[in-house]
Amino acid sequence: MRARLVVFPVKGRKWCFSRSVDPFASQTPSDVTPTTVRGLWKKISSESKPINANAELLVDFISDKMNKSWAGLEKAPEGSIKNRIHGLGLKLLARVKPSEIFLKSISKEVTSIQVSYPPSLDPRLVRRRLRHIALSGTILHKKYLIGSVTLLPLTSAFMVLPLPNIPFFWVLFRTYSHWRALQGSEHLLKLLPNQTDNADETNKNNKKPQSPTCVLLPSEELCRLLGKASEEGLDEETIVEICKLFHLNKIDVLKYRNLV
Numbered sequence: 001m002r003a004r005l006v007v008f009p010v011k012g013r014k015w016c017f018s019r020s021v022d023p024f025a026s027q028t029p030s031d032v033t034p035t036t037v038r039g040l041w042k043k044i045s046s047e048s049k050p051i052n053a054n055a056e057l058l059v060d061f062i063s064d065k066m067n068k069s070w071a072g073l074e075k076a077p078e079g080s081i082k083n084r085i086h087g088l089g090l091k092l093l094a095r096v097k098p099s100e101i102f103l104k105s106i107s108k109e110v111t112s113i114q115v116s117y118p119p120s121l122d123p124r125l126v127r128r129r130l131r132h133i134a135l136s137g138t139i140l141h142k143k144y145l146i147g148s149v150t151l152l153p154l155t156s157a158f159m160v161l162p163l164p165n166i167p168f169f170w171v172l173f174r175t176y177s178h179w180r181a182l183q184g185s186e187h188l189l190k191l192l193p194n195q196t197d198n199a200d201e202t203n204k205n206n207k208k209p210q211s212p213t214c215v216l217l218p219s220e221e222l223c224r225l226l227g228k229a230s231e232e233g234l235d236e237e238t239i240v241e242i243c244k245l246f247h248l249n250k251i252d253v254l255k256y257r258n259l260v
Contacts, residue, residue, distance in 0.1 A: 002114055003105070010233055017129075019105040020246050022247070098255040098256050101252050103141070104181050106191075108183065112215070115217065116222060117218060117219065120226075123216045131192050137182065138189065141182040144174070152168070
């Protein structure tokens, strides 16, 4: 599967890295996660898969349960405890960095990437920035993953209280999120060609084809929209236009612009 990535500056030296959302994407039957513990155990025991594949299945199972629980909180009546918990969750989610969301979107199913960028940028710089965000992700999210796993036993102690154990479920979500971001960082590094600037110059002069796993395509339409930027960066109206054109998540793009 080929993923379309969009890279462009949003404010000064702040760049946006986002993946286009495919409105026609759907799960295949083989990718459906078991909905019960019995179904999970049956799938693990009946299929001779390596340990890391079974761990991935377990993580997907837990993630599916968390998503269903979150959907239940979202439908809770206004003013109820569940509704207040949902509001608190939204505030916490708003603090998640957009780079983490981007790295989580690079799943193991992605076999190649197509990078759209404004032609005013050097393609070598675009690729270096992508490699930098992927390399930084492998370091940061590995550290945060270890920290989150360490906190799980501590927050589980709150289970004895009659109230919902919000700290435990938040740490559990952060553990899953850092795991996915780490996996995405490592996978993105594999997809990006490891070439030096000298090799880039040689390929440019000889007009050799790009790497089959990473194709950089300049976008004149994106360049035209970026021409509307002021000293304060892109305004929300322009960001909405870019998001509609490339099927991006507006909230994630705005997070890049508003980063301190």
